[in-house]
Each structure stands twice: as C-alpha cells, then as structure tokens.
Amino acid sequence: MLETNDSLNIIKVRNAAEPEFLQAVTEVAESVLPYIEKHPIYKNNKIFERIAEPERVIMFRVPWIDDKGEIQVNRGYRIQMNSAIGPYKGGLRFHPSVTLSVLKFLAFEQVFKNSLTGLPMGGGKGGSDFDPKGKSDNEVMRFCQSFMTELSRHIGANLDVPAGDIGVGKREIGYLFGQYKRLQNEFTGVLTGKSLEWGGSQIRPEATGYGLVYFVEEIFKTQGKQLLGKTVVISGSGNVAQFAAEKCIQQGAKVLTMSDSAGFIYDPEGIDLAKLAYIKNLKDNLRGRIKEYISEYPSAQYFDGEKPWGIKCDIALPNATQNELNGEDAKKLIANGCFCVAEGANMPCTPEAVHEFNSAKVFYAPGKAANAGGVAVSGLEMAQNSLRYNWTREKVDAKLKEIMHDIHSICVKYGTEEDGHVNYEKGANIGGFVKVADAMIAQGVV
CATH class of the missing domain: 3.40.50.10860 (Leucine Dehydrogenase, chain A, domain 1)
Structure with missing residues (x-):
C-alpha cells in the first residue's frame, strides 16, 4: 500500500505542468493526509488519488x-x-x-x-x-x-x-x-444564475458576498463578538466585493477600501451605502475605474498599482482573484491587528500567507467555506426549478444563513485544535473531504 505522501508525489508528477491545480491539491493535502493516516479505510480505498483525478x-x-x-x-x-x-x-x-x-x-x-x-x-x-x-x-x-x-x-x-x-x-x-x-x-434547470423572470432565484447576485459576511459573523459569535464597529478592508469591486461591503455596512461595520486591477481606494471616513451605490454605478459602466471615486469623494485616497493589505483593519476580505495576498501582505495585516481573514475569491491567499495566518492564530476562513454562499443559492435555485416554484427573498436569505451556519459548524467540528483555536482551513478541508469520500467508498470503485 502506498504511503499518503507518495500519493501526493504521484499527483504532482502526473500534473507537473499545472501549477494552480497543484497548489490547490497541496493545500488540501496538508490537512487531509494526516486525517487519512488515522482512518485507514480512506487510505486503503485510495480516495485521495481518486478525488484528485x-x-x-x-x-x-x-x-x-x-x-x-x-x-x-x-x-x-x-x-x-x-x-x-x-x-x-x-x-x-x-x-x-x-x-x-x-x-x-x-x-x-x-x-x-x-x-x-x-x-x-x-x-x-x-x-x-x-x-x-x-x-x-x-x-x-x-x-x-x-x-x-x-x-x-x-x-x-x-x-x-x-x-x-x-x-x-x-x-x-x-x-x-x-x-x-x-x-x-x-x-429545464440546466443553468443557474438565471434571471428571476425565467427560473432564477432571489438574492443569487448577492449570495456570495452576503454568505461571506454571514460566515464571518459565525466566527465572531464563537468569540462573543459582533461586526458592529469593526473596520473592514476589502479587495475587488465586482459583484462579490460590492455585496460583501453592503452586508458589512448593514451590520454596522466600517468598510475602508475597495479596489480593481489598477489600484485601490482608501476612505478613512468609511464607505457608506450611498458611496457604495456610486461604486456600483462605476462598475456597471465597463470603462469605469475605482480611481474615479476620489473625484466624487476627495477625502479618500487612491493608491495606484497597490493592494489594500497595508491598511489597518480588524477584518480582511480578499475578493478579487487568486494569489492576490502573499506572505508579506499577511505579515502587514497581522502587525496591524487584523484578526479575521475570510476569502470571497477562490484561493486569493498564497500558501505563505495562509501559513502566516495560521501560525499567528488569525481566524483564516478559506474560500471553500467562506464563499460557498453563491453555490449554495445556486443549489437552492435548482431545487426551485425542480418544484416549478419561486421562494421569497426572505426564505432564500434564511436558508442561506442556515447553510453558512452549518458550514461553520462543520469547520469547528473538524478544525478545533487542542488549545481551543479553530483552524478553519483544516476544518473545511476535512469536513468537505469526509462526505465525498464516504460516498465514493459506498459506491465502489467507479
């Protein structure tokens, strides 16, 4: 029987020309392979090799x-x-x-x-x-x-x-x-993200951003804290960033930054709902750039070609793209007192950044858990299509909150360490793996 590390090496050799894929597999392997060693049924059925193919x-x-x-x-x-x-x-x-x-x-x-x-x-x-x-x-x-x-x-x-x-x-x-x-x-419901008039779901555009903030709220609840009065640094200014900012503002947090590929704006007075509406209008115009914000709100600053991770904050929400936050950025956030990082984009934190967050006991929520709200509401859209029925906005939002609560509970179950700190990366990886692995074993070698 191959050792689990040999399994990872085989995957690396087989996919040597695919760096993004190998980064994702390696990140999961660091949490899951030790768990597999303690549960030989997964090792004997070569689940990790199979799940990576x-x-x-x-x-x-x-x-x-x-x-x-x-x-x-x-x-x-x-x-x-x-x-x-x-x-x-x-x-x-x-x-x-x-x-x-x-x-x-x-x-x-x-x-x-x-x-x-x-x-x-x-x-x-x-x-x-x-x-x-x-x-x-x-x-x-x-x-x-x-x-x-x-x-x-x-x-x-x-x-x-x-x-x-x-x-x-x-x-x-x-x-x-x-x-x-x-x-x-x-x-048929073969695609999700459809318009409401022909089979779409309420709050689908908002779901990833809203779900991200609901997950952060769950983290805060475990610490006896709330979002009210907390400072938030956000990267990106697209769909996810906009609705994450909107929900943060609604919950009483102070959003300080948003960005695009050219740079970021920092508003020390906070981005309120009126200012956010201005940003949404900018982005609706495909030629609109985030730097135009300072023309409308001159008390803000624009940082050309930079990312917002040097701004002092309580919460960081990387919502732009993969590998946008590296190890040096993580050190800046930690030094400035940031205690929660939740990914709205897919894999926006490099492995070095994740290592820094986990070493410093910062609450780091990986995208597979924190930004699952979008696909969750897509799943709810599939259910509504099967029923030939549309649920109300309130019902979909309530279901989204329930799903994010349940995801958080799974992370706590599998990610709580001996000192009581919750390693959300470990919890999400193992929690997601176990359900799929058990189903694969039940269905035989297919």
Missing part, C-alpha cells in the same frame, strides 16, 4: 464570427471533477487567463465547497479563454451559441448544471440558456 475532462473548439465577418477560434472546457454526492455543479469562466490548470484547480475546490453546503451537488468547472470585454452583444451571443452547441451534449439538469463565474453574467447565461433550449427542445 477528474472523472471527465472535456476540451473543445469554439469557432464564431465577429462583427467584421471574420472567423475567430477559442478553446472551451468543462471539468467534471466528482459526482459522488450529486450532479456536477460549478461555474463557467470566460477570461483570457483560463487554462486547463486553472479550471482543474477551481473544479477541485468546488468538490469540497459543494460538499460543505450539505446540498446534493458534485463538483465541476468550465469556461473559455474568450474575453467578453470590448465585445458587442451580438459577438457575445454568437460566441455563447457556439460554446453551448458543443457543451450541450455534456450537461443536463441531472448530469451537470453550470453557472456563471468571471466574465459570465446574466447576459451570457441568457444566451447560453437560449441556445440549450433551442438544441434540446426543452425548458
């Missing part, structure tokens, strides 16, 4: 015609990672940075994230290196129709249910759904 990888050509009448060719992917506890579930990302490695990392994380929600969803991810920015609606439509023409043969309401991700919003979901409906001649 996609059940299916689909890669395809996406030809489309631009507004000049010229043929363009992009590459499409769907990673169907694990279906032990339900149909594959995970977003589609349209961005030039999309590669097989990035999507395998996201699909691997999705398996654990979906498991933690308690809903019957497996893990998957997909997308294309197509960039919707700067494209006309007609160009985006033609691309989406070509993409779905191939993808449609690999997905279904009981097989694989994609959603949106970076570069895939309501517009893209609409075009994708319309083409699927045309090809299959049926109206």
Whole structure:
C-alpha cells in the first residue's frame, strides 16, 4: 500500500505542468493526509488519488464570427471533477487567463465547497479563454451559441448544471440558456444564475458576498463578538466585493477600501451605502475605474498599482482573484491587528500567507467555506426549478444563513485544535473531504 505522501508525489508528477491545480491539491493535502493516516479505510480505498483525478475532462473548439465577418477560434472546457454526492455543479469562466490548470484547480475546490453546503451537488468547472470585454452583444451571443452547441451534449439538469463565474453574467447565461433550449427542445434547470423572470432565484447576485459576511459573523459569535464597529478592508469591486461591503455596512461595520486591477481606494471616513451605490454605478459602466471615486469623494485616497493589505483593519476580505495576498501582505495585516481573514475569491491567499495566518492564530476562513454562499443559492435555485416554484427573498436569505451556519459548524467540528483555536482551513478541508469520500467508498470503485 502506498504511503499518503507518495500519493501526493504521484499527483504532482502526473500534473507537473499545472501549477494552480497543484497548489490547490497541496493545500488540501496538508490537512487531509494526516486525517487519512488515522482512518485507514480512506487510505486503503485510495480516495485521495481518486478525488484528485477528474472523472471527465472535456476540451473543445469554439469557432464564431465577429462583427467584421471574420472567423475567430477559442478553446472551451468543462471539468467534471466528482459526482459522488450529486450532479456536477460549478461555474463557467470566460477570461483570457483560463487554462486547463486553472479550471482543474477551481473544479477541485468546488468538490469540497459543494460538499460543505450539505446540498446534493458534485463538483465541476468550465469556461473559455474568450474575453467578453470590448465585445458587442451580438459577438457575445454568437460566441455563447457556439460554446453551448458543443457543451450541450455534456450537461443536463441531472448530469451537470453550470453557472456563471468571471466574465459570465446574466447576459451570457441568457444566451447560453437560449441556445440549450433551442438544441434540446426543452425548458429545464440546466443553468443557474438565471434571471428571476425565467427560473432564477432571489438574492443569487448577492449570495456570495452576503454568505461571506454571514460566515464571518459565525466566527465572531464563537468569540462573543459582533461586526458592529469593526473596520473592514476589502479587495475587488465586482459583484462579490460590492455585496460583501453592503452586508458589512448593514451590520454596522466600517468598510475602508475597495479596489480593481489598477489600484485601490482608501476612505478613512468609511464607505457608506450611498458611496457604495456610486461604486456600483462605476462598475456597471465597463470603462469605469475605482480611481474615479476620489473625484466624487476627495477625502479618500487612491493608491495606484497597490493592494489594500497595508491598511489597518480588524477584518480582511480578499475578493478579487487568486494569489492576490502573499506572505508579506499577511505579515502587514497581522502587525496591524487584523484578526479575521475570510476569502470571497477562490484561493486569493498564497500558501505563505495562509501559513502566516495560521501560525499567528488569525481566524483564516478559506474560500471553500467562506464563499460557498453563491453555490449554495445556486443549489437552492435548482431545487426551485425542480418544484416549478419561486421562494421569497426572505426564505432564500434564511436558508442561506442556515447553510453558512452549518458550514461553520462543520469547520469547528473538524478544525478545533487542542488549545481551543479553530483552524478553519483544516476544518473545511476535512469536513468537505469526509462526505465525498464516504460516498465514493459506498459506491465502489467507479
């Protein structure tokens, strides 16, 4: 029988050209492999080797015609990672940075994230290196129709249910759904993130940001604290960052920063709901940049080309992109008294940063737990589609809070250390692993 570390080495050799995927697998392995050593049933069934190998990888050509009448060719992917506890579930990302490695990392994380929600969803991810920015609606439509023409043969309401991700919003979901409906001649819940008028769910746009803050509140409850009066540093200014900021403000916290790829703004007076509305309007205009904020609110400062992790705060919410917060950034946050870091993006903290947080006993909540609100409400959208019924905003929000509470409880169960500190990274990894692993063992070698 191979030792568990040998299992990790085999995975590293097999996927040597996929750094993002290996980073995600290694991060999980640090928590899960010691647990496997204590529970030989997982080791004997080689669960870790199996869970790190996609059940299916689909890669395809996406030809489309631009507004000049010229043929363009992009590459499409769907990673169907694990279906032990339900149909594959995970977003589609349209961005030039999309590669097989990035999507395998996201699909691997999705398996654990979906498991933690308690809903019957497996893990998957997909997308294309197509960039919707700067494209006309007609160009985006033609691309989406070509993409779905191939993808449609690999997905279904009981097989694989994609959603949106970076570069895939309501517009893209609409075009994708319309083409699927045309090809299959049926109206089914094959995509989530749909508009309310045709099968979507209440608070789906808000879900990831709101869920992130609900998870932070659960952390605070274990310490006898609340968000009221706490200072928050947020990176990003897109969907997740906006609604995380909104919920923080509603709960009485003071949001100090938001950012985009060019730099960040720092408002020592705090970003209130009126100022947040201004930022939302900026982002609705694809050409709007966060630096324009200081023209409207001159008491704020703009830091060109920098990230906000040097700003003193109680809570840090990295919501932009992977590996945006490194070890040196973590040291700055710790030195400035930050005691809670919760990931709204997927893997925004580097391994060095995570090590610093855990060593300093900072409450670090990984994305697979803290940002699971989005996929949780996607799962609730699937349930509503099956019922042919829409729940109220209040009911969906209550269910989201309940799911984030349950995820936190799982993290506490598996992550509490001997000194009473909760290692949320360890708890999320083991908690997500156990449910999927037990299902894989029950279903045999498949």
